[in-house]
Amino acid sequence: MTELSAASIAFRDARVLDGSGRPPFTASVRVADGRIDAISEAPLAADRVVDLDGSYLAPGFIDMHAHSELRLFENPGAREKLTQGITTEVLGQDGVSVAPVPPNLTDEWAERVKSLDGTLGETWPWHTVSGYLEALESVEPAVNCAYYAPHGNIRSMLAGFEDRPLSGEHVVAAGPVTGQRLDRPKSDHDTAPGELDAIRQELEVALEEGAFGMSKGMIYPPSSYARDDELVALADTLAKRDSFMISHVWNETDRVVESIDRYLDICRRGGCHAHVSHLKVGGQQNWGDSEAVLDLFDDAVDRGQRVTFDQYPYTAGSTMLTALLPPWARQGDSEAIRHRLNSAAVRDRIAADISQPGDWENLAYAAGSWDNILITRTGSGRYQGDTIADIAAEMDREPVDAMCELLVAEELDVTMADFVMAETDIERFLADDRGTFCTDGIFGGKPHPRAIGAFSRILERYVRERNVLSPELLAYKAAGNPADILGLRDRGYVREGYIADLVAFDLDSVSANATYENPFQFSDGMEYVLVGGEIAVRDGELTGERNGDVLRSYEEWGGATRPELDRAADD
Template structure:
């Protein structure tokens, strides 16, 4: 007697192989049998006639580190078939911290990861243990965040590290890997990571490489200096021996489009030279991050509180405005995309909630200010607790990267306010818009990029494929109907076409409805 049998579907196993007519039987959380199981007895039977049965989707770039603890909020992920997520992104996350650095990160991350009140953990081990006894919709793995490690050693100092400091950071990375992290992350446009140099990055990556972990990185520039930024990361991987994974691969700004193919060739050449490099991508022509990232790097020295203090200085404001107009040495969203393409998605206070969904030109008009003045005032009014969407590219470039063999799908989804539609729609959008409608991908290859490929990145030995003995993370969907419905104007619209989702053998989505089941597990690094 099996717990669940999924019958009559077209099984796509996550390897890229063509679909087959096979049933799947589940017992005690794992796939017990795959074959023609017409006569098998089970407590529950799912009839997948006319539908695809695939491994649960693995999202390699999310910001669910805190709100995964709110299942009724976090359910939007399993509703689109995501059964495993990779936390700890961009070098800015919730552990390791100390009693000194914890308040700094609680403030710094409020707009990105949400606010659940005080954190009861300090170490990575404490955090993962906390997750393991919590009610999770899906599974969670964790990256050691560079910024959290750096602040334990240097605070938010706006300078490069000494050799001794970098070695201490490496030791902390190794400690976190021993506690169960699967890799290391950094975001080189975010403080304090942005102050690091290639020597520091190489040293800390050696700590991840020692435990066969990956280095997942938001590169230093994704626009006019993107090629140099890619070169920097390839060199870090070459020196350290770490496996390299580039987050949300893109080239922002119309003037930089020519660099897309050049950057992809650099990754291919790195592979040919023996460096294991991959990248993820969300299927949209706009990104989303914290609003204070529009400020030049020198504004972040000392952390958020000092940034806000400095922002009140009229002379500093003048320097910022000049940088927005002229400085191309950093990821200058204002210069590269324009105020009209920067949209506020979430603010912390009720007083400014009416601006959610408006771009900075529209906001400036309502406030009777210049856009640059409105931006500075909003940062002060909200204590920098703001997120934004930036419109940066064209779909043609999205497709060219999507079809590359090193690509995998990742949402980079952020909760709150009027979020980027990728929170609700990433995976159905790939399956519907890009696979069924545009035929940019074959269905089996699209699923590989959501399952087997990220499982390989994370070295998951029993997830990401439909195999006997593997954990029963499974999604069932209608390939003719699956589609995203969320838009920039209406970003909270649920996707359609995902009928059933199982996590560790338990049904979390049944006939398109969330069951309230919370069987998610923490995935620790394998020794």
């Protein structure tokens, strides 16, 4: 037992936010053997007593969209998350991640995801979801971790990185959202029967090995190659376990309403719960469409669907710089993309496509100016903190040429922040109780500050300063609702018998210090953070405790099916 451990800890004079959305109440909360032992209006005795003097005590926050799959191997202490009050991270996002991977594509997958998820420094020793979770468990992370089965990885088990329908699938036109899903004859590859059944089986295996749901990323190959029938079949597989699909939708700018409508329809047809990743409205011409998006959610709920989303509180997004390329320019493996970008004719075509709206996610057009595309990381470390406009001026080239030169020189290993959103839309989504929160943190270089400060920024800017949401709604969206979505039976709430993932904070002192210029400034105001009953943060500083659990769906659910949780019955 370490110096900071104790058989029991009591937090007295706490303003308890229990995670349900009910108003705060004053109580003492005692923790023993890793769980919440007692909650009482009267002071509770314990081996260690902490007087919170009216500070809030809430369930530990759940980061519903994280990219720490490989970062945790190098930084298992997770300081950037704990200092925001985050006690659980959900990995395997955007349909492209680290497991499962076919043995012959391990190196290619490592190359493709390094901008999002980092590197391991060696060949991945796993090929399955269970193998990855066991490897993650071996480094003893300081935070709890859950994992989604990434659709693109599962698809690559059958079709590699080919843009084609799976055999056994009725090929349909998917409409104008991407401009890529047209009726066409089956290719020469469509000879093996039953690929659609096989991908469903691969998803079943991932769920049996501990995945909580399936993520998809409709701008990231090979997840973006899915036809709607394939996704409906996978939604049906998820529905049989009362699991859910998580989606980076096809378009978050000019066709955001249409894309979300299409996604909700897929989940409705398949019968599964729909969760939208990093919900946003990009492009000034689309600002205000948040109202139409929430209307879609209302209509879906009225039809009996369950709809949720996650969100980060910044006007800039962040992803791989390759996402600025038209879909045709991203096809093939990494070497093929780099070779293509060396062509002057290809660059001219890219420039023409980027200069106008189209049937694809044109983030450069949505940004409105190359000054709004900020480079956050490169493999070499050059140009971090510069805009594409800055780089083009230094190279004395047109911006598209400069972007392509940068991608080729850095072997595609470049990430960016793109300033495309409006505060009004952010606030409208923050106020909606179907939402959850996320960092969507992409590390390396000078990362987007959301990786280090997202939850603290919500507390500081949108709870304390702007009153967009109350402290109790914050706790529900940061802990209770995520735990319900994931099916965590004894987490996400301050309840007797629940695992003691807890955060104590002084709302007046919370400060998200991370900026675009200096992102690695950690948050202030988190007085205590407990993970599994052990103190991971005390007086805002890490203690060195690494008591996180690697969560597996079948263990948390108590079986193969996500439980129907009735928290009210627990009161």
